[in-house]
Amino acid sequence: MNDPEAAVAFHLLTRHGSPVDRSGLVDFRPLDPSNRPAPFKRYRELEPRPLPRSIAATEPGRLDEAELGRLLFLAAGVSRVSDSPVFEDRTYFRTTMSAGNLHPVELYVVGGPIGDVPAGVHHYDPLGHGLTQLRAGEFDGVAIVLTGIPWRTAWKYGERGYRHLYWDAGGIVANLLAVTEADSLTARVFAGFDDDEVAQLVGIDGRTELPLAVVTFGSDRAPDWSVDTPLSLETEPISPHPIDFPLIEATQRAGIVADVGKWRVAAAELGEPATPEVPAPRELPPVEDMILRRGSTRIMRPDPAPRALLDWGMGMATRPVPCDFAGQGRTLLQHFLSVHGIEGVEPGAYRWRPERRQLEVVHLGDYRPEAQLLCLRQPLGGDSAFTTFHCADLDTVLGALGARGYRAAQLEAGIAAGRLSLAAFALGFGATGLTFFDEAVSEFFSTRASCMLVTSVGIPAYRNAPGGPPGAATELAGYGRLMERLSLQLHRSR
Ligand SMILES: Cc1cc2nc3c(=O)[nH]c(=O)nc-3n(C[C@H](O)[C@H](O)[C@H](O)COP(=O)(O)O)c2cc1C
Incomplete structure (x- = not known):
């Protein structure tokens, strides 16, 4: 048990x-x-x-x-x-x-x-x-x-x-x-x-x-x-x-x-400090608009995005969860970023320090190809402005919380990914969850933490139709064509 x-x-x-x-x-x-x-x-x-x-x-x-x-x-x-x-x-x-x-x-x-x-x-x-x-x-x-x-x-x-x-x-x-x-x-x-x-x-x-x-x-x-x-x-x-x-x-x-x-x-007793407070960079849309705007970005344009997208997005994603699975104000997660196109940030691999809302360099370089590779060779991993790898040190988490800690770490990763995605859409950008090659992520960021989930954040290469309220779901007319474009892109990248 x-x-x-x-x-x-x-x-x-x-x-x-x-x-x-x-x-x-x-x-x-x-x-x-x-x-x-x-x-x-x-x-x-x-x-x-x-x-x-x-x-x-x-x-x-x-x-x-x-x-x-x-x-x-x-x-x-x-x-x-x-x-x-x-x-x-x-x-x-x-x-x-x-x-x-x-x-x-x-x-x-x-x-x-x-x-x-x-x-x-x-x-x-x-x-x-x-x-x-x-x-x-x-x-x-x-x-x-x-x-x-x-x-x-x-x-x-x-x-x-x-x-x-x-x-x-x-x-x-x-x-x-x-x-x-x-x-x-x-x-x-x-x-x-x-x-x-x-x-x-x-x-x-x-x-x-x-x-x-x-x-x-x-x-x-x-x-x-x-x-x-x-x-x-x-x-x-x-x-x-x-x-x-x-x-x-x-x-x-x-x-x-x-x-x-x-x-x-x-x-x-468990966890590392999470992000204490996150001032919004500008007035935000009502939460229902933020949520209805969200729709996973399928193709991204590899153009630079403003610094606020990273700072505010990561701040929002790494706030503490009011929960029973980590200490108050704490988190089970660590977040590593491959930054590709954020104004004022040198491209490279970073660790996000939630308590200071700052990036810490792991190694610098243009890692779009590597990030794409880490995300099962999906272009979304490298075309993003930045790709976040939500990780957890499973030795520590499971050591303290047993197998139940595994459930909690995966759940918190889903929460962080969801929050990051909402923040990106709130600011008018795009995001998607992505799957990944497990051990290659730890090796790339030189960490013993294990990747739990990935969120890629950036500039959508198409207009995303917002969703509708109950009983009035938006009809996505171009979805089939978008998926064709995506599979062509995937085919070329592999
Ligand atoms: C945990 C998770 C992993 C995902 N992995 C991928 C992925 O590897 N590639 C991808 O294109 N989309 C990925 N997605 C996005 C889903 O395909 C998308 O959420 C789903 O098709 C529903 O579309 P919607 O988000 O626009 O509602 C992932 C989503 C989640 C939550």
Whole structure:
């Protein structure tokens, strides 16, 4: 239980770019179109009840039904649609990014009553923007439980998809925190909780759908929800033959913590200083506009960008997370940058020092080609103004927090990437999450820290249509053409 070795083994077995013993991994056909997971979870015989359509800000500091709808939509709602370049059905894009656009994370609201939303447990429907009530009953406070369906992402990424669950959950948490900060609501992120208790509460089996994180609102108190009755709710099958990945199951199980209180005490001692305060470089758009503007940048123009993009973006990304997995004002992460085109910064490899909001030179040089290579040879890694490699010293984190610390580090990396991306779009630039060759990143930056996730930030080479509010998703007419341009560029670069 909470065995760090299991997390280390998982991490090593799911590296890109290093020889891996594949005998412990499932041999399957990635992206099998005949076994494609459904993008939305649907309950049989239960209908979602619509939430208010408006996502405009309501009264500061008040969590009413409209605010709940605003939070859920801006965290996970469908904001753009397009015809799929490959499949017959439509492609749905959400307010947060997700590798492969697979969106394996589900959201559940616990608590209430909130306006017309009765007290109990509800599942969020990101397409219809509604809540399906799963359970009635009074619960302390209001919280959102984030769960992950491994098969939805493992369909493409295999066992590495387990990392994606936490990255994507982190992106959702970044948006939740951005909205709560803008709306003067308090929020707190919990990575330590009783897995079985949370799974039972929201009616998941903890195997094909895993509890990932809990965000509480209006109170710093840790969730404590024992329920006597299991839920037995039928859902539509996710795909004809979902595949199990025993390594994912084992890694998640390895992170189960027997004494959550003790785990939190250890976590409260952990971390390096995060960025204390970040003055905005200019007046910013409302948070809903910032979020709706976001759409992963697919092609970047390698032109110089202003210094504020780096300084403010990195400052925003490396603020402390109000959480139970690091000490107050602290972070589990370290951030390394390949700077390519920032006015007033000599190109090179740097480490970001959050407490001083400063760059520290690792080595100088024009590293566009190297950064592209590190990001699986994707031009976005090198065409950016800068590419950030969000890393964690896993020896330290897992030494203190066990395998549960692995979940927390991946989650915090997703939060940092989400925040950096939002900051870039807020200033009118672009960003995308990127995957990477694990060990090559550590070697390039001469660090023993392991790369958790990459965000590339820069100047989009095309105009990005903003997303729309609930029920009025923007139709992306040029998406197919953009993807053709991208695959041509990828083909040339490889
Ligand atoms: C963890 C993570 C990794 C990603 N990796 C890549 C990548 O390697 N290459 C890429 O082009 N996009 C990558 N993306 C961006 C996704 O492809 C994108 O979020 C998804 O297609 C949905 O589009 P949207 O962000 O515009 O809504 C990544 C996103 C995330 C969250």
